[in-house]
């Protein structure tokens with residue numbers, strides 16, 4: 683299933699594995715260009731709005747079942763500003779990964795500026 687999903691990605695999508703060791707921009711994420719799909723350790727993703735809204739526990743449970751069976755089919759959106767990752771959506775998928783004890787989550791990473799970040803936090 684996961685392989686089938688990957689085959690549907692356009693050729694210019696690149697897959698990188700990001701190491702937890704660096705605290706700067708990871709080697710796989712280019713300094714310019716479009717979004718890239720990378721696996722990022724959960725503890726490297728800041729979620730500033732996490733406490734503002736509770737997840738639906740039923741959705742999380744269903745996602746846990748599905749992710750453990752067929753894997754994450756749609757990556758979560760992540761913003762990268764100065765080497766720091768921020769997640770504002772994909773909350774149920776993120777929690778499902780946490781509860782499953784998965785160390786990394788597949789992310790669609792876009793680079794942004796501090797202004798982009800301020801816009802998300804407004």
Ligand code: ADP
Pocket residue numbers: 741745748749752753754755756757771772773774775776
């Ligand atoms: P979230 O807060 O993570 O966006 P939602 O319940 O609103 O949670 O949406 C779930 C999303 O997870 C959908 O976009 C769905 O396509 C995606 N998804 C990714 N992988 C799976 C999977 N294995 N099973 C079910 N949905 C999945």
